[in-house]
Amino acid sequence: GLAGLQSYKFGKTATLPLPEKRSITPYDVLEDNKKQGLHTLFLLDIEKEEERYLTADRAIEYLLDLEEELERKVYTGDTLSVVVARAGSEDPLVKADRCGNLIGRGFGRPPHILIVPGKLHFLEAEALEYFADAPKEVVEEYVKE
Numbered sequence: 001g002l003a004g005l006q007s008y009k010f011g012k013t014a015t016l017p018l019p020e021k022r023s024i025t026p027y028d029v030l031e032d033n034k035k036q037g038l039h040t041l042f043l044l045d046i047e048k049e050e051e052r053y054l055t056a057d058r059a060i061e062y063l064l065d066l067e068e069e070l071e072r073k074v075y076t077g078d079t080l081s082v083v084v085a086r087a088g089s090e091d092p093l094v095k096a097d098r099c100g101n102l103i104g105r106g107f108g109r110p111p112h113i114l115i116v117p118g119k120l121h122f123l124e125a126e127a128l129e130y131f132a133d134a135p136k137e138v139v140e141e142y143v144k145e
Helices: 027-033 058-070 123-133 137-138
Strands: 012-014 040-044 080-085 091-098 110-116
Touching: 012 027, 012 058, 027 040, 027 058, 027 110, 040 058, 058 080, 058 110, 091 123, 091 137, 123 137
Parallel strands: 012 040
Antiparallel strands: 040 110, 080 091, 080 110
């Protein structure tokens, strides 16, 4: 894909709902995937009729809010996260960093998706650096031994 992550290393996919539809299921999916070293793809909620889209910034804040409430150390401000905006369009954007550094960056118009990598193969780490401007020191923490 756009981020350079290997498709067979993705675990279960989850949808992050708009905040008023609060659910801890996405957090549970992330926890399960993380235990297995798998990547988690989050589809971000869309309400087309109302033209409302969950943005990547808000999705990150949503997961951090769940972490603060549940305190299971699944998603902290240091968690490597990948934002993909407008995949399949003429102007896609891919950015990766610790999630705390991604908040407020502004990823342009939606739709956005959020990926939380599990254990990385060294080629995936290099791809995130190259395609998503991920800091080397951040992705190196996720490379499997």
